Amino acid sequence: MPEKINSALKNKPIGIFDSGFGGLTVMSAVNKILPNENLIYFGDTAHVPYGSKSKDAVVKFSKDIASFLIKKDIKLLVIACNTASAFALSVLKKSVSIPVVGVIEPGAKAAVKNAKNGRIGIIGTEGTVASGSYFKAVKKISGAAVFQQACPLFVPLVEEGWNKGKIAQDIIGVYLKPLLAKNIDALILGCTHYPLLKELLSKATGANVELIDSANAAALEVKEILLKKDMLSDAKKKASLKFYVSDNPKKFQKIGGKFFLKKINGVKKINLERICEV
Amino acid sequence: MPEKINSALKNKPIGIFDSGFGGLTVMSAVNKILPNENLIYFGDTAHVPYGSKSKDAVVKFSKDIASFLIKKDIKLLVIACNTASAFALSVLKKSVSIPVVGVIEPGAKAAVKNAKNGRIGIIGTEGTVASGSYFKAVKKISGAAVFQQACPLFVPLVEEGWNKGKIAQDIIGVYLKPLLAKNIDALILGCTHYPLLKELLSKATGANVELIDSANAAALEVKEILLKKDMLSDAKKKASLKFYVSDNPKKFQKIGGKFFLKKINGVKKINLERICEV
Secondary structure, three states: OOHHHHHHHHOOOEEEEEOOOOOHHHHHHHHHHOOOOOEEEEEOOOOOOOOOOOHHHHHHHHHHHHHHHHHOOOOEEEEOOHHHHHHHHHHHHHHOOOOEEOOHHHHHHHHHHHOOOOEEEEEEOHHHHHHOHHHHHHHHHOOOEEEEEEOOOHHHHHHOOOOOOHHHHHHHHHHHHHHHOOOOOEEEEOOOOHHHHHHHHHHHHOOOOEEEEHHHHHHHHHHHHHHHOOOOOOOOOOOOEEEEEOOOHHHHHHHHHHHHOOOOOOOEEOOHHHHHHO | OOHHHHHHHHOOOEEEEEOOOOOHHHHHHHHHHOOOOOEEEEEOOOOOOOOOOOHHHHHHHHHHHHHHHHHOOOOEEEEOOHHHHHHHHHHHHHHOOOOEEOOHHHHHHHHHHHOOOOEEEEEEOHHHHHHOHHHHHHHHHOOOEEEEEEOOOHHHHHHOOOOOOHHHHHHHHHHHHHHHOOOOOEEEEOOOOHHHHHHHHHHHHOOOOEEEEHHHHHHHHHHHHHHHOOOOOOOOOOOOEEEEEOOOHHHHHHHHHHHHOOOOOOOEEOOHHHHHHO
């Protein structure tokens, strides 16, 4: 391949999507690990949260967003949402020609690697837990004992900014109790909001339980794939970061910074339903 | 009008909608006060919750649902959702020919009537509080002092079934503290989920604060309008209750009973986007 064309391919953006803000923790991890990569984010804030929606609905939303991002000429697609990874990864892998990375497999791999005694806990939304996708991903690659717990109050707790107080600690206590009773030695944070609860989660589990941040694990997987395919960006200029949402760009701009760990600007609203009619 | 035609008009159903389950507390109140009325409910579970969505999005969802219910030949439309009442009542009142009842004005009226010292507190979702709609509705009919508080954790707390424990009590304590410091003597439950927190809310406010259940107030308003227009059902047979949702009918059937206070059957899924394309 002539060097110029190859360079043009390398410098295409990576597309990342989630139901809302949460996936910004994944985008933040990708941006930290791969600072030269151009990134495009889509937050489906008209349908947020996915955790309580049906599989059919989440697959439909995911396909619509993937179409939108592929029209933006991305080189790789990251499903930065646990529920969408659980429900739509295999569908999207079949229907698009670029590599697709979810957050489930990388998180499962990291957990298996870190669970010294092979006892893994999983926390996530109702949808993620009910899908059993982390459970299956861990079982596929190891004989570890796996225990799951849905934690529907964690997302609103984080979004309310109550991720460090006494109430958060009590709620964490209730949800983790059955997992700790199983003597887990690794805990998968199976929702992109949960990295913001890391401090209290770590306090609740104690030093013997390794917290597995699937945002970080997914970002490492993206690097590995691009490296293997010789598709890492060789751009010298500062990477561009673009943000699209399906509702409420102002709110996204305001709250998103908390998840992205930097200020967010120029968020644009896209009408997905209009796109589908095309 | 010939008696037969009039009777046919009278026995048309009442349409009721909400973003999810919450409006079932309104449907339950209507069914209790008007047991002969046929009722059709629509829960927009593909977009739930509305509380964090933009005005434009909520107006669009509401219009789509109103079109669907009007095709079902309803005689009156109840917006059993505080956020949708705040954002879409005036739009729907202009665009449809049947009477439309929201939950805001009836709640505001009941609060003004019950606040002995004219100091009214309002609790609701972010969307309802930001819209200031209860505030404006109270101010329009009285000189009462009004204080608002958004309580984003209440909805997931109720949906998790934690509406009676210590954590709920603590969260209620945090949210009500600033309102109680203002010596309110009536508190509007500005979200259809909140009646399920009544017990703990009442414990937190004490006997001097009157709790205003807007679900009940809206049901009384429906009765008043139908009475005035001579459109109350004269059917002798048992009323029919129908349920439609935009996602997850099984989950709705399972959880809905908690809000409707009776078992729910035969929930049907409707694809609103497909309807819009017609």
